[in-house]
Each structure stands twice: as structure tokens, then as C-alpha cells.
Amino acid sequence: MFKPHHNHAKCTAKLISRAEEACEQRGSRLTDQRKDVLASIAESHVAVGAYEIIERMAARGPRPAPITVYRVLDFLLEHNLVHKIESRNAFVACACVHDNATPTLLICESCGVVDEIMQPLANENLQNAASANGFKINRTVIELSGTCQACANV
Amino acid sequence: MFKPHHNHAKCTAKLISRAEEACEQRGSRLTDQRKDVLASIAESHVAVGAYEIIERMAARGPRPAPITVYRVLDFLLEHNLVHKIESRNAFVACACVHDNATPTLLICESCGVVDEIMQPLANENLQNAASANGFKINRTVIELSGTCQACANV
DNA sequence: CCATTTATGTTATAATATAACGCTCATGTT
DNA sequence: AACATGAGCGTTATATTATAACATAAATGG
Numbered sequence: 001m002f003k004p005h006h007n008h009a010k011c012t013a014k015l016i017s018r019a020e021e022a023c024e025q026r027g028s029r030l031t032d033q034r035k036d037v038l039a040s041i042a043e044s045h046v047a048v049g050a051y052e053i054i055e056r057m058a059a060r061g062p063r064p065a066p067i068t069v070y071r072v073l074d075f076l077l078e079h080n081l082v083h084k085i086e087s088r089n090a091f092v093a094c095a096c097v098h099d100n101a102t103p104t105l106l107i108c109e110s111c112g113v114v115d116e117i118m119q120p121l122a123n124e125n126l127q128n129a130a131s132a133n134g135f136k137i138n139r140t141v142i143e144l145s146g147t148c149q150a151c152a153n154v
Numbered sequence: 155m156f157k158p159h160h161n162h163a164k165c166t167a168k169l170i171s172r173a174e175e176a177c178e179q180r181g182s183r184l185t186d187q188r189k190d191v192l193a194s195i196a197e198s199h200v201a202v203g204a205y206e207i208i209e210r211m212a213a214r215g216p217r218p219a220p221i222t223v224y225r226v227l228d229f230l231l232e233h234n235l236v237h238k239i240e241s242r243n244a245f246v247a248c249a250c251v252h253d254n255a256t257p258t259l260l261i262c263e264s265c266g267v268v269d270e271i272m273q274p275l276a277n278e279n280l281q282n283a284a285s286a287n288g289f290k291i292n293r294t295v296i297e298l299s300g301t302c303q304a305c306a307n308v
Numbered sequence: 309c310c311a312t313t314t315a316t317g318t319t320a321t322a323a324t325a326t327a328a329c330g331c332t333c334a335t336g337t338t
Numbered sequence: 339a340a341c342a343t344g345a346g347c348g349t350t351a352t353a354t355t356a357t358a359a360c361a362t363a364a365a366t367g368g
Contacts, residue, residue, distance in 0.1 A: 050355070070356060086240040087295050089355060104280060106289045117287060122279040126258060126298060129273050134303030135260045141241050141297040144280060149288030224325065243324060
């Protein structure tokens with residue numbers, strides 16, 4: 001189904017080291033468990049459900065309880081190290097650097113790969129529209145489902 | 155919590171009659187059950203969960219099974235008569251006319267009211283960005299959570 | 309070393325959503 | 339009318355996603 005078009009080991013390593021940095025900066029601890037969960041999610045760029053994370057972890061060690069994984073997910077979400085795909089109840093490791101801006105998620109319905117792109121113009125439009133309606137944005141979700149380039153070319 | 159700032163009965167009536175039209179145009183049937191579910195959702199502009207819909211219906215007649223409500227929801231979603239708030243697993247009746255464009259949902263975290271606005275510019279930006287990445291959009295989700303004007307003024 | 313917070317473990321359960329199967333009823337056809 | 343078809347719905351069971359409540363351990367700051 002999914003074939004990485006890049007050196008994924010390198011990709012994961014980079015992600016973990018960025019996560020370590022981010023936690024250090026914020027004075028929070030990236031514990032082994034948290035690193036494990038993050039690594040499980042980062043196994044691919046495909047969105048993964050919480051219970052699939054449990055399976056992946058069970059394959060390499062003791063099976064964590066759901067609450068354990070959800071607790072870690074909360075931590076990782078707060079630290080912007082993973083994103084929740086709301087339209088799928090699934091998670092992906094954050095693939096790009098975005099300070100406070102909201103990424104647009106491109107979700108392939110065929111292979112499941114989730115790509116992140118920064119779209120400052122769209123964010124600005126939405127911010128303006130919200131303001132015009134007297135609405136104060138706390139959180140923005142932009143998810144586009146469809147067909148990725150790789151799958152379109154098959 | 156929520157106090158309508160308008161004549162809601164009128165609002166619902168309009169919604170139902172629009173739904174009837176839409177179904178007629180598409181040659182599908184807006185059965186009593188479907189009308190009931192739609193009316194339950196449209197009781198307010200607050201997003202409502204599937205099981206809360208069941209409660210509302212149970213208050214006025216026999217309690218429907220979850221699958222029943224979900225089936226109706228599928229129908230209503232397909233016909234664009236309701237929207238699913240993905241970030242909340244909840245539903246609202248479609249409040250405005252939008253041909254094929256995607257509405258932006260403004261979700262108040264305080265009162266739960268969901269407002270719909272059309273944001274052609276943002277849609278266009280996202281479409282362009284997707285195209286630039288070779289991504290073909292099938293479905294777009296834009297959800298802004300925050301504080302609505304009414305709640306900000308309290 | 310103690311107090312406090314943060315992290316984790318354990319058990320149970322809540323909330324959301326779908327599968328599978330069969331019956332009924334409207335509709336169109338012969 | 340008799341029949342075939344498919345849409346709508348009923349019923350039972352179960353899958354999937356997420357959280358509550360309470361106990362223990364481990365890190366951190368004074």
C-alpha cells in the first residue's frame with residue numbers, strides 16, 4: 001500500500017530530536033514512554049488510530065493500556081508534536097515546523113498518507129472572516145481529504 | 155446557557171421546507187423519521203451528538219436504536235442537510251445555502267452554538283495549495299473553535 | 309529530607325459508531 | 339393483479355474510540 005519515497009529512518013530520527021529540543025525548551029520531559037508512542041506514530045506518514053498505536057507498542061514490549069496511550073497523546077498534542085486528524089480519529093507525527101500557525105492537512109483517502117502544508121493566506125482569510133463575525137478563534141482545523149499525487153499516478 | 159436571539163420556530167420551519175425541496179429535487183424521500191431527526195437536530199444551533207438526538211426523539215416517541223439515527227444522519231449528510239462537526243463528533247442542521255462550496259464552521263466553546271459562514275477566498279487558497287501539491291480534494295473540513303460574539307460580551 | 313507535582317499503573321466504564329440479517333412497503337413492470 | 343426490485347426500517351449484537359477514578363512511583367524544588 002504505502003511505499004516511502006524517502007529514507008524514513010532519517011526522517012524519524014530528525015523528528016525525535018526535534019521533539020527533544022521542543023520539550024527541553026518548554027521544560028517538559030520527553031520520557032521513554034512518550035518517545036515510544038511518538039516513534040510508533042512516526043513509523044510512517046499514515047494516520048494511525050490510538051488502538052493501532054497500542055498494537056505497535058505491544059509488538060515491541062508490554063501492551064500499554066488505552067488510557068496510557070491517550071495520556072501520552074494529550075501530551076504530544078499539547079506540545080504540537082503530533083496532530084489529530086479529526087475527520088478520522090487518528091494521529092500523525094508533526095512533519096514540519098510551524099510556530100503558532102495552523103497547518104493544512106492533506107489526507108490521502110487511498111494510501112492514508114497525511115501531508116502538512118502551511119497556508120498563511122488561508123489562515124489570514126479565516127482570521128479576518130472570524131473577526132468580521134465577532135468570533136475569537138482558539139483552535140483551527142483544516143483537513144482536506146482526497147487523492148495524493150502518488151496515488152493519482154497509479 | 156443558550157438563548158436564541160431569533161424566532162427559532164420560524165427558523166426550523168424554513169429549514170424543514172428547504173430540506174423537502176432539496177429531497178424532491180434529488181428524487182429522494184424525506185420520510186417522517188428523517189424529518190424527526192432533522193427537527194431534533196434543529197432544535198437549536200448547538201451541535202448535538204447522535205445519542206443526544208436519540209434522547210430528544212425518545213422524549214417525543216419510541217426510542218430509536220443508535221443505528222437508526224446514524225442511518226438517518228448518513229442520509230442527511232449526503233444531502234447536505236446537516237453537517238458533522240468532526241472535532242466534536244456532533245451534528246448541526248445546515249443553516250445556509252451553499253451550492254458546492256464548503257462552509258467554514260464557527261464553533262463556540264462556551265455556548266456550543268455553531269455558525270456557518272461562506273469563505274470563498276479561503277476555499278480558493280486551499281484549492282490552489284492542494285493543486286500545487288498535486289493533491290485532488292474530495293472533501294474539505296474547516297472548523298474554527300473559539301468564542302462567539304454573544305459569549306464574548308458576557 | 310520532605311513536600312509537591314508530574315508521571316505512570318490498574319481497573320472499570322463511557323461514548324461513539326457499525327455489522328449482519330430480515331422484514332415491510334413503495335414503485336415500476338409485465 | 340402478480341411479481342420483482344430496491345429503499346427504508348427494525349432488531350440484536352458488537353466494534354471502535356475515549357475517559358473516570360483511584361492508587362503508586364518517580365522527579366523536582368525547597
